[in-house]
Amino acid sequence: MRQQFLFSPTLRDVPQGADIPSHQLMLRAGLIRQTASGIYSYLPLGKRVLNHVEKIIREEMNKSGAQEILMPAVQPSELWEESGRLDDYGPELMRLNDRNDREFVLGPTHEEVITSLVRDELNSYKKLPVNLYQIQTKYRDERRPRFGVLRSREFIMKDAYSFNPDTESLAQSYDAMYEAYSNIFRRCGLDFRAVKADAGAIGGKGGTHEFMVLSDVGEDTIAYSDASDYAANLEIADLPDTFSESAVPDEEITSVHTPAARSMDEVSTYLSVMHDQLIKSILFIVDDEPVLFICRGDHELNDVKIGNALDAGTTRLAEEEEIRNLFGTEPGFIGPVGIPENVKVMADYAVKGISSGVCGANETDTHLLHVHPKRDVHIDQYGDFRFVKEGDPAPDGGGTIQFAKGIEVGHVFKLGTKYSEALGAYYLDENGSSRPLLMGCYGIGVSRTLAAVIEQHHDEDGLIWPRSVAPFDLHLLVLNSKQEDQAELGESLYDNLRQQGYDVLFDDRNERAGVKFKDADLVGLPVRITCGKKADEGIVEVKTRETGEMEEVHADRLVDYLNALFR
Amino acid sequence: MRQQFLFSPTLRDVPQGADIPSHQLMLRAGLIRQTASGIYSYLPLGKRVLNHVEKIIREEMNKSGAQEILMPAVQPSELWEESGRLDDYGPELMRLNDRNDREFVLGPTHEEVITSLVRDELNSYKKLPVNLYQIQTKYRDERRPRFGVLRSREFIMKDAYSFNPDTESLAQSYDAMYEAYSNIFRRCGLDFRAVKADAGAIGGKGGTHEFMVLSDVGEDTIAYSDASDYAANLEIADLPDTFSESAVPDEEITSVHTPAARSMDEVSTYLSVMHDQLIKSILFIVDDEPVLFICRGDHELNDVKIGNALDAGTTRLAEEEEIRNLFGTEPGFIGPVGIPENVKVMADYAVKGISSGVCGANETDTHLLHVHPKRDVHIDQYGDFRFVKEGDPAPDGGGTIQFAKGIEVGHVFKLGTKYSEALGAYYLDENGSSRPLLMGCYGIGVSRTLAAVIEQHHDEDGLIWPRSVAPFDLHLLVLNSKQEDQAELGESLYDNLRQQGYDVLFDDRNERAGVKFKDADLVGLPVRITCGKKADEGIVEVKTRETGEMEEVHADRLVDYLNALFR
Incomplete structure (x- = not known):
């Protein structure tokens, strides 16, 4: 393709409203x-x-x-009514x-249409x-x-749906997709992790992984082990029960005046107590019943885990009014000691390790000191209710948790029978019994993948395409198209390289060399070939975009050289 | 692909509501x-x-x-407001x-988006x-x-838009598309004609051709010459001015009582006059002015031609009330003789040849005899205002017109500057003057093309795919999968043929031979290979779907045989 007629309007400046490199470069490089x-x-x-x-993807x-x-x-819409998602x-x-x-x-998404x-x-x-x-x-x-094609309203997806007779077959389909996705993202040149994830609104229980491309602009946080394969989306990364019960303190519970100290930071400062000895109390209403969740002051309760743990119809934070009615005190001073009997208490594992804790006294401007979970609190159940933090132990026993940001480009789900039951998709098994089809669903954000590739493959000058997805293989430049030997060499190479099966973008525009080099760096094809001053000797300059390496190569040897480079 | 797991639910019976072969077969063959x-x-x-x-298409x-x-x-929607099409x-x-x-x-369609x-x-x-x-x-x-994917609400199109600096360049783009389309439809195995057509609502003047696949189920009528390349959509197929002025008859105009004879047939019967001596009169209102169009009784006025000839803002048929007011008589008895001066008369060329005509007398239940166009009618202008008929002379002087039905699968247009002017797409020419871009637009109905291929390639047993678009190249059948030699030969051929680059559909299902043959005919892959009774000798039966020819071929020679067949 001759660049003169290629419709790829480039921009010199970073366009307004484009906040991340892929969005900027997709606009700038046209x-x-x-x-x-x-x-x-x-x-x-x-x-x-x-x-x-x-x-x-197709392959x-x-x-x-x-x-x-x-x-x-x-x-x-009728189909969406049938599934209940409308x-x-x-x-x-x-x-x-x-x-x-x-x-x-x-x-x-297409669960309804495909099931019908x-x-x-x-x-x-x-x-x-x-x-x-x-x-x-x-x-x-x-x-x-925002973020260009990373979060757009019309976008391209590859979605797949498997229909299986039993869980073993579903697991095989799931694994086959897991492998296919790994191959796809690897072939696109992406550095990615398959992380355990939450099934979320799409419904269904069972395994689910997100394929995350590691990138600072990612909107998701991945918790991964620094010593094993473990990786999970932050919102579901689980924590092992590594805490043993703490020793009972010598002191009895003491009430202390803490005027206006409500937040963990205020209490910690006011009482000079470390955050990990504070007990944070948050009231949820679970199917109309009050449940008090407690965790350590340096931890954050995780509503996804709480929702998953409860298996309840609805789970929500209590309103301030509900807190006042139940505890007779202002929100900010509630705690798990001496509470009404109808309030269940669920404690995060780490609470177990607190030996002399501090919590709200259920009395305005008052906290309790020397609280011991076993001695002083009626805990109905311990569980994994908090977000992991960097430095936490990995749940598989290997190493500690680190965080990374990721762009979700793929997702594999075991859906189960949610849609087949709702829409009436049944099959007869070997015994002639009617059963709902087991389903899996598997998505790839195609337009997102493109943006993710760019996030991982660019520098300050522009794009750096992996060959597998590059728009062209080679960028052929004639530096000065008015010089006959340069123009002639360019034309003959343009023909020859295309005959050899290379996709070539040919820049013989009547532009300054500087403009051409800048455009070539911006467009970022894997290899640039320049016909310049040594054209009369038949010598061109070959530059690899990724490494910046340059070499002078004689035109006669060019095809061999490129074949070796691309092998 | 093993047929057992191919998701292609077939139907034995013709589905309700499917009226044409392509729709029926696309449903029946899954x-x-x-x-x-x-x-x-x-x-x-x-x-x-x-x-x-x-x-x-892409290639x-x-x-x-x-x-x-x-x-x-x-x-x-704003873009459609800009163009005026909303x-x-x-x-x-x-x-x-x-x-x-x-x-x-x-x-x-995308004229607005691409222009913006x-x-x-x-x-x-x-x-x-x-x-x-x-x-x-x-x-x-x-x-x-209706008609399945031939006239659907969501469909796939290939649309192209050229932007040109001048008419010569536009003509080159147009010709390049014309050639590309011809190649595309030829490669899809279609018997088609490129016919001249009306630009219609899409706007713009200049050349336009429709690519019509000849088929009895087509909704368009093509008028073509039996002796030249000429072909046009019925609605615009033009007619030459081949009529010379008729001799003036001896008789003077005579008024005759024709009670209740309004239609051409009624008048013809009542007066025993041939249709080609009748003068049909129809009143149009053109930009608020009355214009009487007349043509021969055996011809039909063509409103597309009338609209194109007038270059007017609005053209419509007159209401009955308007006719009564102007002519003082009932519709059905109006004629061009002695009419109000403010009514223009436009006559189709063929009227010239009438020597002793019959027309309405502008008086209820009355007609005029012996009307001579030159002597008795003030004709403002002759022109080509009627539909062609089979047997009419072709406008290029070669042969006579025949009709055929066609499915429109492609369309090429010279749009001109309609959208570039409306949406402000201007360029600077060599002299630095600002000019609107000249545009062409070029569409192919992709899903329609599929249906059109089927209309031309099927028989009573099912589909007959041209190899270029066939879903698989080969249908490999094991007649009795319980016979070990048949199953083994089938498996080895399945592997071997795929290695040779063939797309193979492998039917080793546990079904009766009759079912397999019926399904194979229905799905219609170009070549069927059957491992049957002679499998123990290594012999298979090869059947060409299109011709029905069958031959026994030894498995060792099969690849050579197929390569020759497909070459």
């Missing part, structure tokens, strides 16, 4: 343009990368035995009515397992679209 | 399933064909120098509001011409979706 807030058009360079990523999905299909973006989804679900006033949604597609068809164990995937456009009306 | 009225999901076999068609588009991009389906489009345009109550449309994308960027003649294309999902809320 990969995308915004059509509306959170809605983008891919220009030729961007679309070329997308095509490469999609090809890799690995097909290799795994999955079959490609294509479902519509416009979905009948109301759950909230304003992120875009809706529209057709000319006959029938309601549709723009699909953010296979019901009545996958009706026998003989036809199972089946894994169906698509690469398709999805919609999510984000409250705050 | 290529598609309906998700909502006019909205379909593509199952694995259908998606494989789609992928092949898209690959052919030919890239070869033509066009660059692939990807624009969003959700488009801001109201013009009517209920076919699907609309929705986002969470902030901003209005969007689901794009039926290139404005400010394609700002110099040096960057032109550029041709950008995408393969993308479009929406049209059809009043009556």
Whole structure:
């Protein structure tokens, strides 16, 4: 392709409103343009990368035995009513009515459509397992679209859905997807971790992993072990019960006046007590019953873990009024000692290790000293209710926890029977019994993957494409197109290299050398070949974008040289 | 792929509501399933064909120098206001509001988005011409979706838009697309014609061709010459002025009582006059002025031609009340003789040849005989105002016109400056003057193409895929999978043929031979290979689906045999 006619408008300056490198560089190098807030058009360079990523995905999905299909973006609302998600989804679900006033949604995901597609068809164990995937456009009306294609409202996903007769088969499908995803992200040149995650709103229980690309701009925090393979999303990273019961202190409980000291910091300062001897108390209402959760003052209670531990219908923080009614005191001074009998107490494991603790006295401006959990508190249950911190022990016994930021590019779920039961997708097993299909679902953010590759592959001058997804393999420059020997050498190399199977971007524009070099660095193709002053000797300069290494190579040897470089 | 696990639910019976072969067969062979009225999901076999068609399109588009991009389906309504099409489009345009109550449309086409994308960027003649294309999902809320993917509400299109500095460059882009389209449809195995067409609502003047696949189920009529390349959509197929003025008859005009004879048939019967001597008169209101169009009784006036000929703001049929007011008589008895001076008369060329005509007398239940156009009618202008008929002379002087039905699969347009002017897309020419970009637009109905291929390639037993788009190359059958020699030969061929680069669908299901043969015919892969009774001798039966030819081939020679067959 001749660069003169390539539609890739570049920008010299960092565009306003683009806060992260991938967004900035995709705009600057002319990969995308915004059509509306959170809605983008891919220009030729961007679309070329997308095509490469999609090809890799297709190859690995097909290799795994999955079959490609294509479902519509416009979905009948009735299907979402059947699954019960029409109301759950909230304003992120875009809706529209057709000319006959029938309601549709723009699909953010396809569990409903695919389940309705296979019901009545996958009706026998003989036809199972089946894994169906698509690469398709999805919609999510984000409250705050940002970061370019990382969090947009119209985006491309690869989603796959497996239908299995039993948990063993589901585990096999899950593992096959896990492996396919690992291959896909590796081939895209990404440094990633598969981390354990929370199943969240999509529903279903069982295994779930997120594929996280390590990056400072990531919105998720990964907790990983510095000595093992363990990695989990911060919100579900679990903690082992490593605390043994503390010794009972000599002192009895003492009440102390602590005017206006409500927060952990204020109490710690006022009483000169370390945070790890403070007891933090937070009241939840679980299915209309009050439950007091306590943890150490240097820890944070984790509502995802609390929600998962309770297996309750609804769990919410208590209102201030509810606290006053139950404890007869202001919020900020409640504690687990001597509380009403109808309030259950659940304690994080680490509370066990407190020997002489401090907690609210259930009396305004008052705390208790020398609190011992076993002696002084009626604890109904210990459990893992808090967020991990860096330095905590890893749950698999290997090393300690470290944090990293990650961009979620993939997600594998064991859905179970939530959708097959709701939408009536049953099969006959070997004994002729009717059973709901077991399902797994497996997503890759395709447009996100592109942004993630850029986050990991760029420098201050521009993009640095891994060859597997680069829009072109080679950037061929003629430094001064008015010099006949340079222009001639350029033209002959342009023909020759394309014949050898290389994708070549040919810059023979009538621009200054500096402009061409700057553009080449910005666009970031793996190898730059420059026809410059030594063109009359048949010598070109070859620069590897990633390492910056340059070498002079004779045109006759160029193909061999490149073949070796790319092997 | 093993057929046992292929998700391709077949149907024995013709599904209700499927009226044409392609719709029936796509459902029966498990290529598609309906998700909502006019909205379909593509199952694995259908998606494989789609992928092949898209690959052919991509290759030919890239070869033509066009660059692939990807624009969003959700488009801001503001852009459609800028172009003036928001109201013009009517209920076919699907609309929705986002969470902030901003209005969007689901794009039926992308002139607005692409013009807004290139404005400010394609700002110099040096960057032109550029041709950008995408393969993308479009929406049209059809009043009556039908014929499966031939007329659906969510469908896949390839659309391309060229930006040119002058008409010569636009003609080159247009011709390049014309050639690319011809290659694409030829490679898909289609028998098609490129026919001249009307520019219609999309706007713009100049050349436009439709690519029509010849088929009895087509909704368009093609008028073509039996002796030349001439082909045009019925609605615009033009007619030469081949009539010379008729001789003046001896008789003077005579009025005759024709009670209740209004229609051409009634008048013809009542007066025993041939249709080609009748003069049909229809009153139009053109920009608020009355214009009487007349043509021969055996011809039909063509409102597209009338609209194009007038270059008027609005053209419509007169209301009955307007006719009564102007002519003082009932509709059905009006004629061009002795009419009010403010009524212009426009006559189709063929009227010239009438020597002793019959027309309404502008008096209820009365007609005039012996009317001579030159002697008795004040004709303001002759022109080509009627539909062609079979047997009419072709306008290029070669042969006569024949009709055929066609499915429109592609369309190339010269748009001109309609959108660039409306949306402000200007460039600086060589003299530094600002000019609007000239545009062309070029569409292919991708999902339609699939249906069109089937319309031309099927028989009563099922599909007959051209190899270029077939979902698999080979259908390998093991007739009795309990026979060890058959099963073993099948397995070894399955491995071997895939290694040779063939896409193989392997039917080793535990089904009766009859079922397997029926399914194979229905799915219609180009070549069927059967491991049957002679498996112990290493002999298989090879059947070509299209011709039905069968031959016994030894497994050792099979690859050579197939290579020769597919070459």
